[in-house]
Amino acid sequence: MDEPPPTRILIHTRDREAAVRWRKILSFDDAQVWLDPAQIPPDGRPDLILTDSADTLDPDAGVVRIGEKAPADVRLPYDATDRELRLACKLLGEIVRLRRRQRSDVDLHRRLSHEAMIDPLTGLPNRRAWDQTLGQRLAEAANTRRRLCLAILDLDHFKRVNDSHGLATGDDVLRATARALADGLRQDDFVARLGGDEFGLLLWVPDESSAQAVVDRVRTALPSHLSQTATPVVHASAGYYVARLADPAANPPPPEAIYALADWALRQAKHDGRDRTLAYTDPMGKSSGNSSNATSQERQ
Numbered sequence: 001m002d003e004p005p006p007t008r009i010l011i012h013t014r015d016r017e018a019a020v021r022w023r024k025i026l027s028f029d030d031a032q033v034w035l036d037p038a039q040i041p042p043d044g045r046p047d048l049i050l051t052d053s054a055d056t057l058d059p060d061a062g063v064v065r066i067g068e069k070a071p072a073d074v075r076l077p078y079d080a081t082d083r084e085l086r087l088a089c090k091l092l093g094e095i096v097r098l099r100r101r102q103r104s105d106v107d108l109h110r111r112l113s114h115e116a117m118i119d120p121l122t123g124l125p126n127r128r129a130w131d132q133t134l135g136q137r138l139a140e141a142a143n144t145r146r147r148l149c150l151a152i153l154d155l156d157h158f159k160r161v162n163d164s165h166g167l168a169t170g171d172d173v174l175r176a177t178a179r180a181l182a183d184g185l186r187q188d189d190f191v192a193r194l195g196g197d198e199f200g201l202l203l204w205v206p207d208e209s210s211a212q213a214v215v216d217r218v219r220t221a222l223p224s225h226l227s228q229t230a231t232p233v234v235h236a237s238a239g240y241y242v243a244r245l246a247d248p249a250a251n252p253p254p255p256e257a258i259y260a261l262a263d264w265a266l267r268q269a270k271h272d273g274r275d276r277t278l279a280y281t282d283p284m285g286k287s288s289g290n291s292s293n294a295t296s297q298e299r300q
Contacts, residue, residue: 149241176225
């Protein structure tokens with residue numbers, strides 16, 4: 001088991017004699033005691049501050065205050081014994097270090113949780129974050145009766161980029177695509193990289209025609225955005241489905257069922273010639289939107 005680090009103490013007083021006496025009292029278990037903040041090394045910080053002043057001090061350190069009635073973790077009278085002073089500083093130093101370790105553990109857990117939701121290549125939310133957000137927004141759609149558009153965008157012939165220009169260039173295209181999608185959406189829209197060259201969008205829309213317009217605008221703007229970078233220009237296909245959950249008392253449909261409808265529309269868009277936006281059409285022929293081509297020329 002590792003030995004605990006020495007307690008680091010900063011003495012803050014205008015009484016030179018008191019400072020020297022306190023330093024002598026606190027020379028226990030290899031404690032580090034500083035009389036001047038300038039003595040503290042760049043990578044160090046005090047665990048606690050011993051003071052007889054009412055000055056505002058480092059909020060991250062524990063405070064043992066002598067005499068003054070200002071806020072402190074421990075307050076001792078002017079006539080506190082050497083043993084009382086030594087014990088108060090030693091115990092408070094251990095408490096402060098424990099408190100810091102707990103904060104560090106919480107910060108580490110928060111950072112790892114965040115990183116687990118981020119695609120490392122593009123910086124967008126990843127598939128795990130997508131699944132979580134989709135479930136949340138479907139529940140919100142059921143409660144508010146708002147229309148939620150789920151769209152899937154896939155780069156056309158992306159394999160050719162990797163084959164012709166190399167994987168590094170392909171990664172550049174994916175990063176540029178991520179930036180273009182993020183820049184082209186509204187604040188409450190959500191975009192994620194689902195894997196490979198596939199991206200997902202979650203959009204609140206007033207109606208089906210608005211969904212078609214937003215998805216098609218974002219998709220058709222992609223080549224123009226890429227043309228302003230050093231990456232090859234690619235086009236994209238998109239499929240979408242607009243969910244309107246009319247009964248707030250009913251359970252929202254499984255996210256994977258909604259996703260499958262948009263994925264069907266995407267595959268149909270690719271089958272029909274790529275470079276287009278296509279809405280899901282149910283077996284009865286009813287569509288949640290229209291089909292839109294970026295150009296009159298189909299790209300096979």
